[in-house]
Amino acid sequence: MSVFAIETQSSDTRARTGSLATAHGIVKTPVFMPVGTLGTVKALSPEEISACGAQIILGNTYHLYLRPGCDVIDIFAGLHGFMNWNAPILTDSGGFQIFSLAKMAKITTDGYAFQSHIDGSRHLISPEDAVDIQLRLNSDILMCLDQCISYPAEEKEAQGAHELTLDWASRCQKQIQARNPGQNLLFGIVQGGMYPHLRRLSARGLAELDFPGYAVGGLSVGEPVALMHEMARSTLPLLPENKPRYVMGVGRPEDLVEMTGFGVDMFDCVMPTRNARNGQLFTAFGKINISNAKFRTDTGPIEPGCTCYTCQNFSRAYLQHLYRTREILAYRLNTIHNIHYYTALMGQMRSAIEKDRFLTFRDDFYRKRHP
């Protein structure tokens, strides 16, 4: 039985809507997943995450493994109970953050050895461990441990990373099967750097393993936007059509619109939450910086017509005051607006695809930004 059902297929792009069944409910796709690194989408309560329209959040395995540690989360039978979030959770494998945050990270064919960026403690994580940790978090969607590389990377390095990632994918799959996890879904990750032929080999190898879903990893790592789009566009058709497809760590609203057109079903990015904490707010007309002097006496909401809690209750002048005085409420109200913006954008795209008007939506999206 498939957990993913395509519901509408756009006639003139590869965009589609679907629904993904998880142990904690159905996710309507295409979907954006807010990042909840440490068991909290920064500044928001679980009720607010839902009220912003989020259906599923992402947790970071590396961070949660270090703090609070799996022994604490075990007591709550997983992350849902620990943070009081009863909807779906996807976790990354930890690989990307070991690569980017940990100290003295070393990769071998058997996994990652690294030291904690917090206290320097030494750890080893094999592909099997990555699955076990994510099962202890009781993630609805687990990711295979992958080898991340920098941009730019030599072909040889990219090839090695792809090969190791594919080998680990097979080991992760064996591990989750051995654990007999029930509804927890394990996704494979395509690597291969910016080399289309390596991405093709990676996608083909993963497809043979028959995962319930596939991710494109290794994008949004510093490459030009056009190259990122090209890599996503060319990789997507290599993945099984009837499975959910997730581009990791992407991105800007424009990236979400473009990649939805390529047939991507799932996205995550720290941009809406991180930018909110830096006073940068998303609107249909582009980004605004709330600390801009012109908003000092502005009684209007961030975005006229926006239905988020922040826009319904507070003015730009008040938000500027809170932000300038570094009040805690600023981070929360800004985050609410930005997450709402992202989830509303995905909702608009789902609706446009259902009406087979995706290209019209896309034109309107750009017209508002560049009138």
Next chain:
Amino acid sequence: MSVFAIETQSSDTRARTGSLATAHGIVKTPVFMPVGTLGTVKALSPEEISACGAQIILGNTYHLYLRPGCDVIDIFAGLHGFMNWNAPILTDSGGFQIFSLAKMAKITTDGYAFQSHIDGSRHLISPEDAVDIQLRLNSDILMCLDQCISYPAEEKEAQGAHELTLDWASRCQKQIQARNPGQNLLFGIVQGGMYPHLRRLSARGLAELDFPGYAVGGLSVGEPVALMHEMARSTLPLLPENKPRYVMGVGRPEDLVEMTGFGVDMFDCVMPTRNARNGQLFTAFGKINISNAKFRTDTGPIEPGCTCYTCQNFSRAYLQHLYRTREILAYRLNTIHNIHYYTALMGQMRSAIEKDRFLTFRDDFYRKRHP
């Protein structure tokens, strides 16, 4: 017509319940007012402040005058509209914070000259200015500008401060009458250091001016607790019985219980909010520090039986994790609990007074803390 009505008088203490009518609604007394320094009770939304049981909040005139400035708040016709809080607000006069925060503060018979602690800009605030600024904030309850002194202070200094404060009270009263403000209430402030005969003169002089309410200022400035209680206990009976009586900047739960017994009707203190941000949480059994190692795997709420949002939804283990990782949600969930604790304590006292069981309540209160 009096804005304050005493509803119940305890038979064996001076404690009483009452109701205070303001332009933004009735306040049931005795009441605790959470501090909302900069137009926000730190970390909470207006709905959360209400849900915690707070009836009225305090704003700091000195801070709001500097940031965002009265010109911004004018556009919203006052602080209520600016921060979207539609219940009563009391503001201090700014005197205490000029005295404790501003740079180069100098006092003359005509007011305070000082430099902003933020940008060094120079300002002059006379008693009349203090009233005008608070009217621009549209405070429901304004405080007269007073001269604050350090502890300990020589009698001569305390006498001078009392005399100037009394003179300014008269000037503030004339100013508010000239402004014909309608329902905005101006309270006088008793000063006189730790000298009972000066406090008597101060109280008598203020009573002659016939304010709608009175505050005891200059307490909780570093004096021993017993002396603070003694000064409050001896000053309270000197103030008109039928007017609301407010002890400023106090205090610990024990202080609220003792002083309610002295006949105090109103309190404010940064303790519940500030301590929350330092991980210190109030319970009927005393304070706990959420970062204590013993809470790492504790699945229980902060306080069993507590009906606050935090206790209803989150464990000590999760709160410790959020606090240790300095997540924004930690400050908010801790603040919700502490404000709820303070307002629930006041509610329990109101209920006990109504049943004429205040001394029994007081005994129970101490028995739980020192079993």
